[in-house]
Each structure stands twice: as structure tokens, then as C-alpha cells.
Amino acid sequence: MADNPDNNSPSLAEALRSSRWGENLTAEEWAHVDKGVFERQVAAGGFVCRKGEPVECWLGVIDGLAKMSSDWVTGKTATYTGLPPGAWFGEGSIPKSEARRYDVIALRDSRIACLRRETFHWLLDHSISFNRYLLVQLNERLGQFIGLLESERLLDTDARVARCIAGLFNPILYPGLGPQLAISQEEIGYLAGVSRQRVNRSLKALEDAGFLTVEYGGITVIDLDGLRRFGG
Secondary structure, eight states, X not given: OOOOOOTTSOOHHHHHHTSTTTTTOOHHHHHHHHHSEEEEEEOTTOEEEOTTSOOOEEEEEEESOEEEEEEOTTSOEEEEEEEOTTOEEOTTHHHHTOOOOSEEEESSOEEEEEEEHHHHHHHHHHOHHHHXXXXXXXXXXXXXXXXXXXXXXXXXXXXXXXXHHHHTTOTTXXXXXXXXXXXXXXXXXXXXXXXXXHHHHHXXXXXXXXXXEEETTEEEESOHHHHHHTTO
């Protein structure tokens, strides 16, 4: 397992051992993980993975920011979720041996951890703690996408932006994030499916309501529960 940290971002080993799924692994299980994981660097705008390709690895964001989306033949794009540091995704596709059903695109230069398919299956066969983690992860992911469907069909733009931001602070799917997140209004727009100008108006409304503060280069969440309930 090679480490290639940049600036103050965690090394690959640090990212793995601070993850929710790795915190209870045994020494034997870690030995298999260390042999079955590697790191990729993806430039902003590049594909972390692509729809239709075989699923060879379980993927995690060490540093950076990405979005999970699908492009349709009509030219429309559906964005499912943002993927901040600490996010792991693709666990549903590996056991089914199906082709990937979405794209993941880096919104900024990102470092990606790649756990090989064979190692993922070995953990499924040998680690009780890993299986417990996956049950919680899959249940939380299901709730996330049910919320996304509600947001798209029932909520106005301000509420969609609020739910989009709240989703990035999910403590189960994206552990380790504090109340602050370095994210631009343009990046929020990509994730929420609205223009940067419209994001600016929504953030002003959410700030005036006391849910967050907008700072240079990011936001600080003050009332996460309020963001989750906004407009509902």
C-alpha cells in the first residue's frame, strides 16, 4: 500500500484507519486490506469511474470533492449526491457483479482510495464488523436516495439547496467532517442542479434564517437539523 499525501491531507493509510469500516478490523484483516488497496489521483473534471464499466474496486474519497451523476441521451444530467472526503461508495454494485450504473466526476483535484474487488469479497467472508458496517451503510444510502426523490419532486429551490448541503454532513456516509466545509457556490450548484447565481440567493436565505454562515471558500453549518427539515 503506497501513500502519497499532499499538503495536510491524510495519507492513504491514515484515511483507511480512520474510516468507519476500518476501525474494528483485526490485524489479519488489515494485512489483506493493505495488500488489496491502492490510490488514484483524479484531476478536476476527470472521471473517478464511469457508467457501464465493470466494478473492479470499492472507492473512497481521501481528499477533494466528487459528484455521483448520470447523463441521459436527452442531454439532461441527474446528480444523485456529492462525495466529500471520507465518502465510500459502490458497495451495492460489487456483490451483484453488475456494470456501474452512474458516473462519478471529480469537481476538484481528488485523491481516491481503491479497494480491489477480491479484497472486498474476502472481508465479506471473514469480517463480522465489516458486514455490520455494510448493513448500516446500505440502509443509510437507501434513506439518502428516498430523500433525494422527495426533494426533486416536492421541494422548491431553496429547500433543495438546503437538503443538498445537509446531505454532505451525513455522519454515517461521510464521517469525520466538522461543521465547516470548503466548497464553492459553483460546486453546490453542480450538486443541487441549479445555477451558481441561484445558489447565492438560496445561501443568503439560509444564512438569514440562521442555519449556516457563508464564508470565503466555504460554509459553516450552525443548525444541521434545521437544514434537513427546511421546506418540509
